[in-house]
Amino acid sequence: MDLQLTGRVVVVTGASSGVGLATTRYLVEEGAHVVACARDLDRLRTATAAVPGPGRAHAVACDVLDRDAVEAMVAQGVELFGRVDGVVCNAGRSLMASIGDTTDEQIRDEFELKVFGAWNIVRAARKHLSASDAASVVVVNAILARQPEVRLAVTSAARAALLNLTRSMAEELGREGIRVNSVALGLIDTGQWRRRYEAAGTARSYEEWSAEIAADRGIVLGRFGRAEEVAFPIVGLLSPLSAYCTGATVDVGGGVARYV
16 A cells, blocks of 8 residues: 655654654655654664665754754754655653652653653644645654553653643644644553563563563553554554544554553
8 A cells, every 4th residue: 555655754753763763664665754863863873774765764863852953853854855744753751650759850851751852843843744735743652641550650641741732732733734643552562671671680581571561461462562563553644645634542552451
């Protein structure tokens, strides 16, 4: 199927690994150009160098919390490719702690990253998106936004704020022809989980360890998801074929969601 992304230009944050890198690869395979950003430029360049299609993934160092840096990153992408048709807001992390074990600074940091990590990119790209005939924003969020966990208390709250903001952006930007949707993740096999496995110091294999966590969390499919399994719905929402979809949230969590 042709997703009609050939020649389109998409900004992807958090593109040096995991979901961001898988999305970048998928977009390039579909013929799009990608402005790939992350804080560590060396790591980003190494990652994007392995993406097929030389020159289609342009690496730019950028901290999404630095508004000036974000504006410069988007401007660089426009200078190089001439336009912006899509944005994937993917920068994020999780804070494994109960509310009682979380400092005020950590709370502020979580909300700042989740909210400004998306809004800084969208407002920097907004005028360029408004000029596109197929403008689309996809915010990578988590099922935690609707189904909070005590052990991820502040991250759950910040994710809920991001979901609310995304819906408001869909309302406001829709008047400019910009679609805004979310992809809500469950447990995805990324570097964060690999690091937690190594820190656990267990004699079990990663597959056994992660399957036990999946069972404990009530994941129907019994395993963690893969980055490419998230990239597919993200790219699908970016496609002009999804032109009548905005303000929606697609769950990618292996059936972990307990809400209706």
